[in-house]
Amino acid sequence: MMRIILKWGVLAALVGMALYLILALYAQQEFVFAMLFLVLTASAVFVFVNKKLYAHRYIFPAIAGMGLFVIFPLMYTVGIGFTNYSASNLLSFEQVQDNLMGRTYQSDSIRYDYGLYQTDAGYVVYLEGEHQDLVTPPLELDGSEASVPVLPASKRPTGESLAMRDIIQLRSNLGSLNLLTEDGRELSMASLRSFAAIHDQYTLHDNGSITNNQTDVTYFPDHDTGFYRSADGDSLSPGWTVNIGWDNYLKVVSDPTIRGPFFEIFVWTLSFAVATVVFTLALGLLLANLLQWDQIRGKGFYRTMLILPYAVPAFISILVFKGLFNQNFGEINLVLEGLFGMRPDWFSDPALARTMILIVNTWLGYPYMMLLCMGLLQAIPRDLYEASAMDGAGPVNNLFNVTLPLIIKPLMPLLIASFAFNFNNFVLIALLTGGAPDIIGASTPAGTTDLLVSYTYRIAFQDSGQNFGLAAAIATAIFLVVGALSLINLKLSKVKV
Secondary structure: OHHHHHHHHHHHHHHHHHHHHHHHHHHOOOHHHHHHHHHHHHHHHHHHHOHHHHHHHHOHHHHHHHHHHHHHHHHHHHHHOOEOOEOOEOEOHHHHHHHHHOOEEEEEEEEEEEEEEEOOOOEEEEEEOOOOOEEOOOEOOOOOOOEEEOEEOOOOOOOOOOOHHHHHHOHHHHHOOEEEOOOOOEEEEEEOOEEEEEEEOEEEOOOOOEEEOOOOOEEEEEOOOOEEEEOOOOEEOOOEOOEOOOHHHHHHHHOHHHHHHHHHHHHHHHHHHHHHHHHHHHHHHHHHHHHOOOOOOOHHHHHHHHHHHHHOOHHHHHHHHHHHOOOOOOHHHHHHHHHHOOOOOOOOOHHHHHHHHHHHHHHHHHHHHHHHHHHHHHOOOHHHHHHHHHOOOOHHHHHHHHHHHHHHHHHHHHHHHHHHHHHOOHHHHHHHOOOOOEOOOOOOOOEOOOOHHHHHHHHHHOOOOOOHHHHHHHHHHHHHHHHHHHHHHHHHOOOOO
């Protein structure tokens, strides 16, 4: 009995905490996340309470984790791709309206020069107007006063007004004052020498439009673009998030300033991933064959030394190569200049920058391929090579007629995994070139060495015009491309999926 009570008590406590989290998310208007945790909580209770689903409770944490960290982010990204979500369209319509209605401006026509006096009762602000002077009651000016009434002044306070250096020391407390006149006007500090009247920047009308009280221009809410717009086409920032359908996806193929860089980066990304797999496999297989050669002594030492690049953290190796390829002081250019009298522009020439990336990535990736090939080569019967030698075949013939046909099928899933990894190799690009050199004429941050993943990152997080919607659309395209290419490769290699 005690065990049952404890069981249901723990379950009730966990459900209570989950419901508290859901309500907190809902109160913060995070409706999507609130719905996600509601679904996860309901499904968890259903699985763990229903005796018929007893066996499923052991796999439920893995399924919930996949839904929370894989499926939900993917669906959320796809959803953002259909919106104008960006640095200028982060808020909801109500939040944008509240933001605009909360703006104020200071009037130049109603302005008072002032003097600050220190009396026995406290500080006094004396305002000198064109038609009437005003004065405040004694103040502490310790930051506790917010709204202070001002009354007509019959005479100036006795003594000398404080010097400018004293006003500068008190400017933060003076700046927080709101002085209220008898006719309902609000005055605030406009400069170190004057106070001015505060007015609402915008007036909201019943039809949802707003008017700028300074310029008398009226703006209407445009729910297609997510901005308040005037009749002349001017817009107000910030904007709000709206659904724009397939616009982000169509931009990729219709806007020349996006289409050109996107397809250039796509071709380079595909070429980079394929070339990396080919180069690392070729070098890894060559070294694995050499390490299998009976004539070589000290194989353990060579094997250890050749695996070392795999043991060193990738970011360290990348930064070391960045220094080696430095155009002015790098050791590689110093050697090339000494031998051939040339100093290649590794980071400013697109072709050389891409060549450098392939060299570095081949160095980083060959140990993995070498380890795979070493294991597979040991599984090939020696009799096949002996029979091939009796037929007069040499090492090259053995490689293409015996070795490759026997190891390529078990290697194929790993080669596909390597292709997918390098297709999204963000760290290499971010640390080595940062995507540079830039593509001329692109309307979004784009470089000739950018991969699609780094290109997407730069669109989302670089510069002030962060366009999360366009980045999400490109990220969705990357997912579909990588998934399709991987599936095609698996089908062609006849690996069961």
